[in-house]
Every structure is written in structure tokens, then in C-alpha cells.
Amino acid sequence: xxxxxxxxxxLDNLKQRKLRTSLTTLGxxxxxTAIIGLAALGEGFRFGIKERMEQGFELRVLxxxxxxxxxxxxxxxxxxxxxxxxxxxxxxxxxMNTITKMRIANKENTTLNVFTLGAVNFSxxxxxIPERLTPIAGEIPSPEENDTIVLGYKTCYxxxxxxxxxxxxxxxxxxxxxxPPYYVNKTFRVxxxxxxxxxxxxxxxxxxxxxxxxxxxxxRKVDEYNVILxxxxxxxxxxxVAKAVENVFENPYSISIIVPIxxxxxxxxxxxxxxxxxxxxxxxxxxxxxxxxxxxxxxSVMERTREIGILKAIGAKSRTVLxxxxxxxxLIGLLGGLxxxxxxxxxxxxxxYGLSNFMQPQQGRTALRNLEAQQALKITPMFSPEWTIIAxxxxxxxxxxxxxxxxxxxxKLNPVEALRYE
Amino acid sequence: MTSVLEVRNxxxxxxxxxxxxxxxxxxxxxxxxxxxxTIFGPSGSGKSTLLHLMGGLDKPxxxxxxxxxxxxxxxxxxxxxxxxLTKIGFVFQFFNLLPRLTALRNxxxxxxxxxxxxxxxxARTRKTLSLVGLEARETHRPTELSxxxxxxxxxxxxxxxxxxxxxxxxxxxxxxxxxxxxxVQLMKKLNKEKAQTFVVITHDPNVAETxxxxxxxxxxxxxxxxxxxxxxx
Numbered sequence: 001x002x003x004x005x006x007x008x009x010x011l012d013n014l015k016q017r018k019l020r021t022s023l024t025t026l027g028x029x030x031x032x033t034a035i036i037g038l039a040a041l042g043e044g045f046r047f048g049i050k051e052r053m054e055q056g057f058e059l060r061v062l063x064x065x066x067x068x069x070x071x072x073x074x075x076x077x078x079x080x081x082x083x084x085x086x087x088x089x090x091x092x093x094x095x096m097n098t099i100t101k102m103r104i105a106n107k108e109n110t111t112l113n114v115f116t117l118g119a120v121n122f123s124x125x126x127x128x129i130p131e132r133l134t135p136i137a138g139e140i141p142s143p144e145e146n147d148t149i150v151l152g153y154k155t156c157y158x159x160x161x162x163x164x165x166x167x168x169x170x171x172x173x174x175x176x177x178x179x180p181p182y183y184v185n186k187t188f189r190v191x192x193x194x195x196x197x198x199x200x201x202x203x204x205x206x207x208x209x210x211x212x213x214x215x216x217x218x219x220r221k222v223d224e225y226n227v228i229l230x231x232x233x234x235x236x237x238x239x240x241v242a243k244a245v246e247n248v249f250e251n252p253y254s255i256s257i258i259v260p261i262x263x264x265x266x267x268x269x270x271x272x273x274x275x276x277x278x279x280x281x282x283x284x285x286x287x288x289x290x291x292x293x294x295x296x297x298x299x300s301v302m303e304r305t306r307e308i309g310i311l312k313a314i315g316a317k318s319r320t321v322l323x324x325x326x327x328x329x330x331l332i333g334l335l336g337g338l339x340x341x342x343x344x345x346x347x348x349x350x351x352x353y354g355l356s357n358f359m360q361p362q363q364g365r366t367a368l369r370n371l372e373a374q375q376a377l378k379i380t381p382m383f384s385p386e387w388t389i390i391a392x393x394x395x396x397x398x399x400x401x402x403x404x405x406x407x408x409x410x411x412k413l414n415p416v417e418a419l420r421y422e
Numbered sequence: 423m424t425s426v427l428e429v430r431n432x433x434x435x436x437x438x439x440x441x442x443x444x445x446x447x448x449x450x451x452x453x454x455x456x457x458x459x460t461i462f463g464p465s466g467s468g469k470s471t472l473l474h475l476m477g478g479l480d481k482p483x484x485x486x487x488x489x490x491x492x493x494x495x496x497x498x499x500x501x502x503x504x505x506x507l508t509k510i511g512f513v514f515q516f517f518n519l520l521p522r523l524t525a526l527r528n529x530x531x532x533x534x535x536x537x538x539x540x541x542x543x544x545a546r547t548r549k550t551l552s553l554v555g556l557e558a559r560e561t562h563r564p565t566e567l568s569x570x571x572x573x574x575x576x577x578x579x580x581x582x583x584x585x586x587x588x589x590x591x592x593x594x595x596x597x598x599x600x601x602x603x604x605x606v607q608l609m610k611k612l613n614k615e616k617a618q619t620f621v622v623i624t625h626d627p628n629v630a631e632t633x634x635x636x637x638x639x640x641x642x643x644x645x646x647x648x649x650x651x652x653x654x655x
Binding site: 001002005012013016306307309310311312313314315316317318319320415416419 | 474477479480499500503504505506507508510512514518519520522531532534535536537579583
């Protein structure tokens, strides 16, 4: 018997019992809705967190540090920087000199809130971490302006309204350099004040100040650095690039590399696990639907015993009868799966809306109220073609598996007994 | 004439609780092509059992059955289904039409199962329906048809595959005398005009009388095989 005819007859049979078919299908719809809904929400949630982390982690920027860097300087040389620049997968390399033992004061001799002073190449650093170097006042100076300083937001803004210094003001930098220990006293003009950047994986740039390399030339060797930032073309290749960077150095153990994507991979693994766990729970509802299908089909086989007897008497093979019943189960899976995909995405949008409102920070009620981390995490459910296809196929497979037993029962009926059945 | 059906020493018994009840105690006969044979006997004589065995729906305990020269006991379930589909037509007492399907679809069913093309199915179905005089009722469902009409549809369904033999189990048993008689006349007509072989099981002597030969069955054994007036009525 032709497959098209088998499906046609199966469809007719299902149409004959509309209420029963819809209730059976509803079970599948609920199962698929739960799976699709949670998958879409989970994907959206992951994407949201990933996006957040990409902002916070400078995902493409590897940080190369000399081991035992505390108090020691000048471990990296220009030729090493040049070698790293030539590595495959590297987009940009910029070295930095950082000084932490210092005091920066304004005209009134009020100390600014500074953790780190970074001597940088401004044009390179703005390409390296552009989001961090967005001024709210003034302009990022050109590398030649040797006496210009750029201040992180929180170095001068103790509150939102009145900064300690303004663009154009002079500040005094008093720094202690350890090797050999001597003191520096230099005046800089404020070229720019940066916007809030927030916590990143390596530091909080809000408490940084930046000066051009040449500005520290008189107390630091310009071609010695204690940090190298390496921007990779594809963050997925971070580990390979890090390995290659290690090989640039004679002793790879003399350096340490922070690979931000490694953090993210870890978080992603956890999120993945949580999502699979949720999906496993959702799948239970599909199993329940499968049992419902089995139950209904058993009843259906009983009711149609005589019909099965007639079919077999006029020459239908056992496998034709089997196929007829399996076709009905398949159609229920198909229909339920299809509707479930739509209702599933509907559900994910509903849940996302509810959760986004629920997770809105309540201003002023938490101890962390000043942290940017408090910004609401907005979840947008994501259509995942893989999950959609998997869920759809899963629905059909479940229906076929649970339809198999009743269908076999029908196929194995003895025609003489089936014909006698009232 | 060649024999379409040959039954050789067929025995069959059923288990009823702890006792074996013999239904057929060794039955042998042949049916030639184009014959109209009735198997006549009271209820409990083993008629229905014999029909199920001839139709390949059940297996005998002993003996052999040949349909169109094929020993049906040697066939597996699948081949047996194919034999039923191509060589045997069934007509039942309770019509056994599929209630959801129209008359047309019911008649089409064997051809659909056989995988015959749409055009051929349609042509053969319409032709067979007109043969039983029901071309005007093809869109009706069984519940919308009278008993006689339903049995005509069942006969059309049995004939649509051009079977070697039509086995009818009490085809008039569920009809009033007049309608039953019309059904018998229809079968006789098809037997004459198309040389269609019929084996009809009945407990009605008037129906039995219409045959070329009557096989008298009693207590699971053939009592007599009688030449009947046949087509004279």
C-alpha cells in the first residue's frame, strides 16, 4: 500500500475523532512547548550573559604579565613586543608601563582616587580597549602630548555632580619608582576624563589614569614594559595565541597570561548544564504525552478490532496495518510538534518578559547599588534552529515509540477473531 | 474445467476450556472454475470454520487446501495476505464495510491496499459498482444505505480485484427474504455473465437450491454432494 494512502487514511481516522485527537495532541504540544520555551529562553539567557561578559572581560584582549611583577619592572622588551605582533591570529599588540605607588593631587592638594597609572601609546590603547577609553569630557591626547593625563571616571568623581578636577586643570603626580628607588614629581594637564567603564576581568579602569609613554621617559626606560596587551582576531583562538606568545619568551614560566575567554567558557559550561537540566525536566512532559498516546491508541485498537479484521481479511498485510497505526501516531507527533514550536516561542517571550521585570534592580535597596553589575539583565529569547529541529524530531520519535506497541498489537490480531469481535 | 479450490481431508478442532471440540472431521471436495457451489448445513455444522480455512484466514489441523493450484498451508502470513488480496473475495453476513468510508471508498479499498494506480482504481471501482447496480449511491456511507445495498457494496468490494473465487458467508443471513433473494440473484447473474466462481455458505435451503452443486455439511463432515437445478430459477 502506498505511503501517501496510508497517511491519508490515518488523517481521516484522526479527523473522525476530533476531540480525542486534539486532547492527545495537546499532550505533545505541552511537551514541545516546554522544551522549546526553555531552550529559547536558555539560549537568550546565555547570549545575554555572554554579551555582558564580553563587555566586562575584553574577550579579545589577552593580558601578558611577568611573574612576580609586584615591585619589579621592565621585564618585557620591545623586541618581544615586536615578535608577538608577528604571531598568527594577533590583531594588535600594545605594551604598557604601570605604576601603582603614587599620589596624584589637584591644585587644592586633594588626593585623587587613583589605583594605577598606566603609561601607554594612546592611539594603540584606544584601539585595544575602545569601550574603556571613551571620554565624557575633553579628548584623548595624541601620543606627542607628553604632559597630558587622562583620568578614569572615579579618580575625580566622588559623586555624580562635582569632580575634583576639570579638563584643562593641572594635577601633580608624585610617584615612587623602586629600581633604583627614587621619586618623581611632575605636573600634567588633564586632557580628558573618561566615562564610567565598570569592572572588567583584570581591573577597574575607573580608578586608572593614563599618560603617554614619553611622559615617563625621564624616570622609566621607554623600551621596557611590565604589561603587554594582545588583541586576538578571533577570541575562540585565544588559547592557541596564548601558547604562541609563551613561546616567544626564552622561559615561558617567566610570564603569565590571562585568557578572558577561559572564564567565559567555564560560565558557558555551567549555563549549558543548567539548560540541559531544565530541558531534561521539560522532556518528562513529552514522555507523559507519549504514554497518553499509547493509552489512546490501545483504546483505538480495541475499538477498531473488527475494522482491522476486515482489512486483514481482504488482504492487508500485518505491516500495512502496523503502518496505518504508526502513521496516526506520527501525524499526532507532527501536528503537536509544529504547534508546540509556536507556543514554545510564545512561552519563552512571556517568561522573558516576566523574568526581566522580576530581575529589575530595586534602586537604593542593595549594598551594591553603585555597581554597574546592577544593571538589569535583559533576556531576549533566541530562536535556535538546532533545538527546534531536535524538539520536532523528538516529538515524532516519542510518538512512534509509544505508538509502536499498540500498532503491533493491531498488526498481530488474528483476522478470524477480529471479525467476530463485537 | 480446472479446479479453483481443492479441499483435501481437512480437519480442525477447537479447544473449549479443557475439551477439544472437533469442528471439521475430514472434509474433501473440489470447486471448478465458473461453478456456483453452496455449502449447506445447520448451525454448528462447521460451515464458518470451513470458510475461514478456504479463505486462508485460519489454518487446519490436518489436510491440504489448494486455491488456484497453490497450497495455501505452505504460505507465510505475508504471502497468504497477498493471496487473499488477489485471488479471494469475501462477502460476510454482516457486510463488514468500513463505516467511515463511502461506498466508493469501501470498494476501492482492496485496490488501494494493492497499490493500484489512482486512474485504474477509479475505473475498476466505478465499473464494479455499476455491475451491482449501485453507481448512484457511491458517495453514501454504509449507515446511509439499506442492508441490501450494503451487501451489494460488499459484493462489489469482493469482485473489484477480479478474484479467482468469491467466498460468501451467509450473505442473506442478515437480510429480509425479498432482499436476500435479490442478492442471491445478483450473485447468480455475476456467476453466469462473468463466469465468476462462487462458494456460498448458507443454512437457508432456498438459497442452497440455487447452486450448481450443494455440499451438505453436518457435524463437521460432508453428508452428501448433490447436483442441484442451478441456474434454472
